[in-house]
Amino acid sequence: MAKINDNLLGVLPDDDILSQCIHCGMCLAVCPTYELTKLERSSPRGRIKLIKSVAEGVMPLSNIFADEMIFCLDCQACETACPAGVKYGVMVEAARAEIDNSSYNPFFARLIKKIILKYFVAIPQNLKIASRLLYYYQQSFLPLFLKKLVNLKILSGKLAELDSLSPKVSKKFSDSVINEITEPVGEKKIDTAFLYGCLMNVMFADINKDTVDLLSKNGCKVFTPKDQVCCGSLHAHNGDPETAKKLAKKNLRAFGKHNYEYLVSNSAGCGAFMKEYKHIFKDDEELKDIAESFSDRVKDLSEFFSDIIPLKLTNKNEKVTYHDACHLVHSQKVFSQPRKIINSILGIGYTELNEATWCCGSAGIYNVTRFDDSMKILDRKIKNIKETGADKVITSNPGCIAQLEYGLRKNNLHVKVEHLASFLNGLF
Numbered sequence: 001m002a003k004i005n006d007n008l009l010g011v012l013p014d015d016d017i018l019s020q021c022i023h024c025g026m027c028l029a030v031c032p033t034y035e036l037t038k039l040e041r042s043s044p045r046g047r048i049k050l051i052k053s054v055a056e057g058v059m060p061l062s063n064i065f066a067d068e069m070i071f072c073l074d075c076q077a078c079e080t081a082c083p084a085g086v087k088y089g090v091m092v093e094a095a096r097a098e099i100d101n102s103s104y105n106p107f108f109a110r111l112i113k114k115i116i117l118k119y120f121v122a123i124p125q126n127l128k129i130a131s132r133l134l135y136y137y138q139q140s141f142l143p144l145f146l147k148k149l150v151n152l153k154i155l156s157g158k159l160a161e162l163d164s165l166s167p168k169v170s171k172k173f174s175d176s177v178i179n180e181i182t183e184p185v186g187e188k189k190i191d192t193a194f195l196y197g198c199l200m201n202v203m204f205a206d207i208n209k210d211t212v213d214l215l216s217k218n219g220c221k222v223f224t225p226k227d228q229v230c231c232g233s234l235h236a237h238n239g240d241p242e243t244a245k246k247l248a249k250k251n252l253r254a255f256g257k258h259n260y261e262y263l264v265s266n267s268a269g270c271g272a273f274m275k276e277y278k279h280i281f282k283d284d285e286e287l288k289d290i291a292e293s294f295s296d297r298v299k300d301l302s303e304f305f306s307d308i309i310p311l312k313l314t315n316k317n318e319k320v321t322y323h324d325a326c327h328l329v330h331s332q333k334v335f336s337q338p339r340k341i342i343n344s345i346l347g348i349g350y351t352e353l354n355e356a357t358w359c360c361g362s363a364g365i366y367n368v369t370r371f372d373d374s375m376k377i378l379d380r381k382i383k384n385i386k387e388t389g390a391d392k393v394i395t396s397n398p399g400c401i402a403q404l405e406y407g408l409r410k411n412n413l414h415v416k417v418e419h420l421a422s423f424l425n426g427l428f
């Protein structure tokens, strides 16, 4: 008999919800991994049963258990579909933390989580040094040389695919092109704050700059603290809640130095996790009020420009569609706002994307740790994009942008992918 696991017992739903869950199964139809295998254990309900069995000591931690938890995208589409309100994300993240502390963590995933996430993504200086080196690599002849070695079958083809999937490092990082205080253009309407993130800081500096420019052009003063760090979402979703909490504390301190009404997020994953800070610190006497006030002021860009400062948009003749980032639509429940903004543009040709809320397979580091599964999920998304006939896909998360660009390029489709912030900033 295996041992009872108190950490997992603590995240299980009540017994009456669990008994409903056995007979329900409404989440199966929206689960990309169940769709791939048609195996119950690869479905949300199947994984809940596995977590319950390990929690109650009926089943030990095992390779099958670890594999199913890592196979899950943590896209949270099952949470949106669940009529009983089961908080599946909390369960899978707790299960991943247990796997992380065991010998069932696959080597490649362990390398990424223990070294890259902990010592690079979590430490801005290290991330910037590593990114600068990657920038020089990307600008050199080495990527072409790598392709040659792959063509000659000296190196595995997957290595070249992963290389081509990686977003390009920005020439200048966001923290060097965005001032700590950006004044509004014209009369000030509101004080805002902005998190430029970790990977977004070094790989998507143009989107960050577009976001701050868009805010400024629409009457916002923007506070962007220089001592901010990664929000911690990648760590929390990948079994390292301790590092996530340390990062969250640093951000509470950095953003606490200035008064602002809203923190505007341009990254679905970061926004979702910053809205969670208040739950993370709910039992911390010193930080609970600070974290609650912080989380309550976080707004996704589309929420902000739909509900707080509505935009006055000009004409644009373009055929576009919109892909929902999982952590925006499923975690933050933001669905109508980006559509409302896009459809308010005169002349826009908008076509709703079939399965717009279905994951694109990027899912944080999933496209690196589970490359083959990620590509199968991406193929489905690309097929749906092609069917819209759109010239541009708009989305709200950097990971989705890199993944969709890769899939469209691979399929020789001339469809541009653009972040909502850059798309809107281009209209002013």
Ligand code: SF4
Binding pocket: 030, 031, 032, 033, 034, 042, 043, 044, 047, 071, 072, 073, 074, 075, 076, 077, 078, 079, 088
């Ligand atoms: S989070 Fe996504 S992949 Fe994981 S079980 Fe839920 S729907 Fe399936």
Ligand code: SF4
Binding pocket: 020, 021, 022, 024, 025, 026, 027, 028, 044, 045, 048, 078, 081, 082, 083, 084, 085, 086, 088
């Ligand atoms: S929809 Fe909710 S209650 Fe139904 S099987 Fe899925 S997790 Fe369980």
